[in-house]
Amino acid sequence: MPASARTLVRPAVLRTRRGRLVYWSVLAVSLALFTAAFIVPLYWAATGAVKAPDELARTPPTYVPQEWHPENYARAWREMDLGRYFLNTVVLAGGAWLVQLAVQVPAAYALSKLRPRFGRVVLALMLVTLMMPVTALLVPVYLTVVDVPLFNRNLINSPSAVWLPAAANAFNIYILKNFFDRIPDDLLDAARMDGAGALTTLARVVLPLSRPILAVVSILSIVTAWKDFLWPLLVIPDPARQPLSVFLQRVAPDTPLNILMAGLVLASLPLIALFLVFQRQIVGGLTAGGLKG
Known part of the structure; x- marks a missing residue:
């Protein structure tokens, strides 16, 4: 056999x-x-x-x-003013998703196809962060957000405090790079022969072929940002700007249990709907092993 x-x-x-x-x-x-x-x-x-x-x-x-x-x-929607906190969560999750794609896709493309000097070392250092517990990185990342190097900006209570750290996701870069590695170099060489530069090749050749894995990365990014609790709790102390995950925990002691559970269900509905709508793309992206034809 x-x-x-x-x-x-x-x-x-x-x-x-x-x-x-x-x-x-x-x-x-x-x-x-x-x-x-x-x-x-x-x-x-x-x-x-x-x-x-x-x-x-x-x-x-x-x-x-x-x-x-x-x-x-x-009652939960009205008395807990969930509309405001849904909007806060959408802003944080949507911004984190856009920033991650803007940073991770070019980074993975450069490591996969442009092959810069010391590219393997950079990738190895990225993967090392996956071996470290998240709590070990909280203090250095928090200090970075409090005083951004070179810009001397304090991002506390700003959506940028959530968006920028989300871009440093080694796992997403790794799976994007693995997918880009399977794209034949002949396609990129043909684009270069037609006069396309690196960015044009990325936009017109690589990205259209990478829709399955981009869908997976997008969904993982949105889900992670939507349900994150500890980091928004640290960097967004203003109650009016907090996302649902932090707000529901903050009001839990003073809210009737059935109303609180109704709020929790409402907060989880967008993620459930997202999975039900895009489950085919999720499975297709995770099982994509190469290109046909």
Whole structure:
């Protein structure tokens, strides 16, 4: 049997009745467990938000609300002024996404196709940051944001304090570089023969071929910025400018639990919708191994 056709379960085993029974049983149980791990928390939050406060605090809990109060979602939106904090989150996540693409795509292209001197050293230093715990980088990055080198600017309470550190994402640069490495050099050479420079080749040849991986990087960037809590808490102390993740934690002690859960559900809906709409692009980008034709 060729190496490309090998699997964890031999075809001879799958041809037996016992082998098929065991295989499909294990597969069904695994899928059920993974589905429950993702669906149960969402169900618990969505149903908890429509319960009355006393029912939500009841022990043992009720798995189906005895009384439905869908108006809790409207109350959460109105009483917690979620519109303002949704806008703050959109500004932070959208800006972080644009800044990351503007920095990471040219960086990955340069490391992959322009091959500068000491490019491997630069890439190795970037990858070293992936081995460091995030908390170890908080202090130096915070000091950098408080007093930006060369510009002597304090970015505290500014969206730039979130946007600029987000651009230094070694993981995104690494996966972009790996994708760019698989683009045939003949295409780039043909563009250069037609008089295209490095930027023109990037814009007209590389980027159109890189839509799947750009979609993956974009979604990862938006999701990371949307749900980030610790960094916005540090660099945006002004309550009026904070994103949803920080705001909901700040008001949690003084908010009824069912209203708070309704706010949490509303805050998570954009990410769920984003995944449902772009799930094909996510899978396609992560499994893209090369180019055809």
